[in-house]
Amino acid sequence: MDDIFDLNVGGCLYTTTRSTLTRYPDSMLGAMFSGELDPSVRDTNGAYVLDRDGPIFRHVLNFLRQGKLILPENFKEWEQLASEADFYQVGALVEAVKAEKYRRTTQEELEYFEEYFQLTVCANVHYTCSGNTSEEVLWNFKPLREFFQAHSHKIFDGVLKIPPDIETNVHEDFERRKSVIFEDIFNKGFRLLERSYTFNAHY
Numbered sequence: 538m539d540d541i542f543d544l545n546v547g548g549c550l551y552t553t554t555r556s557t558l559t560r561y562p563d564s565m566l567g568a569m570f571s572g573e574l575d576p577s578v579r580d581t582n583g584a585y586v587l588d589r590d591g592p593i594f595r596h597v598l599n600f601l602r603q604g605k606l607i608l609p610e611n612f613k614e615w616e617q618l619a620s621e622a623d624f625y626q627v628g629a630l631v632e633a634v635k636a637e638k639y640r641r642t643t644q645e646e647l648e649y650f651e652e653y654f655q656l657t658v659c660a661n662v663h664y665t666c667s668g669n670t671s672e673e674v675l676w677n678f679k680p681l682r683e684f685f686q687a688h689s690h691k692i693f694d695g696v697l698k699i700p701p702d703i704e705t706n707v708h709e710d711f712e713r714r715k716s717v718i719f720e721d722i723f724n725k726g727f728r729l730l731e732r733s734y735t736f737n738a739h740y
Contacts, residue, residue, distance in 0.1 A: 542570065543584035549591030550584060551598060560601045565626045589624065593617050597625060606633040654727075656681070664688075664707060678725070680718045684711060 540555040558570040578586040587594070596618055600606050615638045622630040654675060657665045666675060666685065676682050688707055719729070 543582070544587060544594075545580045545582075545584040546587045546594040547589055547591030549594065551594065553598060553602075557598070557601045560604070561627050561629060563626070563628070565624070566601070590617055590621055593621050597621055597627065597630065600627070600630050600633065604629075606630065606637050608637065664711070678718070678721055680714060680721045684714050684718060 542553055542555065542558065544551040544553065555570055559567045561567050562571065580586050593614060596606070596608060615634065619631065619634050619638075622634055654666060664685070666681065687710065723729075
C-alpha cells in the first residue's frame with residue numbers, strides 16, 4: 538500500500554503519496570521521501586514542513602503526479618516556478634518550465650504583430666504557408682506564390698499547400714528559389730522569427 542504524506546509548504550497544506558514524491562529518485566523530494574534524507578521537521582498536526590513557496594508547489598506536485606507541466610493560460614510566475622524546480626532538483630521539471638516559457642513567449646510575439654505568416658517546410662515533401670494574413674496578402678509574395686503554383690493550384694481556407702504525395706522534386710525547386718523568396722519577404726518588411734525547417738516571418 539502506498540504511504541500517504543501530509544505536507545506543509547510555506548503554510549499551504551498538501552496531501553500526496555510516496556510514489557508521487559519519489560517519481561524522480563534523483564530529486565531532493567525523491568531522496569527525502571525514499572529514506573535517503575530525513576524530512577524530520579513537522580508542524581503541530583504532524584505534516585512535514587517545507588519552508589518554500591506554498592502556492593507554487595502545487596505546480597511542482599501536479600508535475601510529479603502527471604509527468605507533464607500543466608499551467609493556467611495566464612500564468613506569469615516563471616521565475617518562481619523555475620526557482621522551485623531547481624531547489625527540488627527535478628531536472629525534468631526544470632526543462633519543462635524552460636520549454637513552456639519559450640513556447641508561450643513565442644506565441645505572445647506572434648500575437649503582438651498585426652500580420653504574420655508561417656512557411657512550413659517538411660522533409661516528407663509537405664509545404665504549407667498560412668497565418669493571420671489575408672489570402673490577398675499571401676498572394677502578394679510573388680516568388681512564394683510562383684513556387685506553390687508550380688506544384689499545386691489548391692488553396693484551403695487561405696492556406697497554400699503542396700500535398701505530401703505529389704510526384705515532383707519539390708525540395709530541389711524550393712532550394713533553387715529560396716533566396717529569392719526570402720529576399721522578397723524581407724523587402725516587404727517581414728522579419729524571420731525562427732530559422733529552421735519551420736520559418737516564421739512577422740510583419
